[in-house]
Amino acid sequence: VVSLRTYFEEPSSEALGDADRPPAVIFENSFLDCDTQRALSADCERPSQLADIHAEPIFSAARRHTYVGFHSHKASWLAQVQGRKAWFLASPSREMPLVREPWEYVEARPEGVELVVAQPGDVLFVPEGWWHATWNLDDFVVGVGWESPDDGSSLEAWRASGAQSGKPKYLTQEMLYLAARAGYPDVLQSLLEWLGPMEDADEDRPYLLGAVAAGAAISGHLKALELLEPFSRRDGCWHPWALHAAALSGQDATVAWLLERGAATAALDSLNESEWAPSHAFQDGHAWTALHAAAWSGHASVVKRLLAAGADASTTIASGAAEAAVTCRVPRWRPSVEGEGATALHLAARRGHHEVVEALLSGAEGLVDLPDAGQAQNTNSNHNNNSNSHKK
Secondary structure (H helix, E strand, O other): OOOHHHHHHOOOHHHHOHHHOOOOOEEEOOOOOOHHHHHHOOOOOOOHHHOOOOOEEEEEEEOOOOEEEEEOOOOEEEEEEEOOEEEEEEOOOOOOOOOOOHHHHHHOOOOOOEEEEEOOOOEEEEOOOOEEEEEEOOOOEEEEEEEOOOOOOHHHHHHHHOOOOOOOOOOOHHHHHHHHHHOOHHHHHHHHHHHOOOOOOOOOOOOOOHHHHHHHHHOOOHHHHHHHHHHOEEOOEEOHHHHHHHHHOOOHHHHHHHHHOOOOOOOOOOEOOOOOOOHHHEEEEOOOOHHHHHHHHOOHHHHHHHHHOOOOOOOOOOOOHHHHOOOEEEEOOOOOOOOOOOOHHHHHHHOOOHHHHHHHHHOOOOHHHOOOHHHHHHOHHHHOOOOOOOOO
16 A cells, blocks of 8 residues: 555656556546545536536556556546646557557557647547556656446436336436436436335345445535435435445535434444445455544544534444454445554554544544535535545
């Protein structure tokens, strides 16, 4: 594990020499849509044709001469923020080009492979299925963008599939999750209408869309959470992943909104085997409380709010030989087994979050300065997509 600061503060790749150049590109397309990404892309005008490509945010950072070999995926675009990146592109109608050192493609370019160099300010669109490889040409290369879950036509095709029978051919929780996380309430509402009504009083059923609600909470989409509420509560309580996602990403208004509607501060973020979650969103590890998550990420306002709502700061993460051997399905948005036996205070101190440490030591003092749950609804547009990104 290496931080971005360490990655870029090491001697330049030229000084290290070819044998010791940085071995990897830092790339993430399953992180929290955040202020940092919006700030980095603020000077990049997104063409209107790319407006629908908005499912998974992309962050790419790299040193000189690092590269990624040929591969393909769903439609995506990347805005070049800093440095130059060479793109090698090939049609999906041909077989994948052989993976080689990128400079070999310059010396002897395979037939059908095009070369494009993206400069800062350029936006490059890669259609679904196109083979592409990249080569970073400068010692500080940064790009941000978005990846699509499909080619943009699947929602209409899905709706059309149910036009005759009154019910679509398929409805997956992945579709619901993407709509919730990206903050498309109209799409989400259409999907939920096909799913049908759900009574919150049914205490015997499992949480139906707990992980889907977490997708909305992690990005602060309150309208999506409103739509998901009947599907994400049981016995009056929200699925714990919703509160944990909001706490981890610093969505203070969302945390307030969930607490007002019965989210339990003591609930652990484990996921039952029978409950669905996207494969990139869970891992095996020890369960945390929402207070652990907020303390780990350094969100003092969320920590204060959770304490005021009755969160127990003395709760520890699983410890001891017997307990340490027991793991469960937990969010991948945070470390899996970090801090066995630790309280929220231990986690905050370990990461140097001084304001969080002070909040935990002094209780919930100062909460009056924070926006209350009533304001959360009115400030939804300001909180959408407001969170901190975490590198896996």
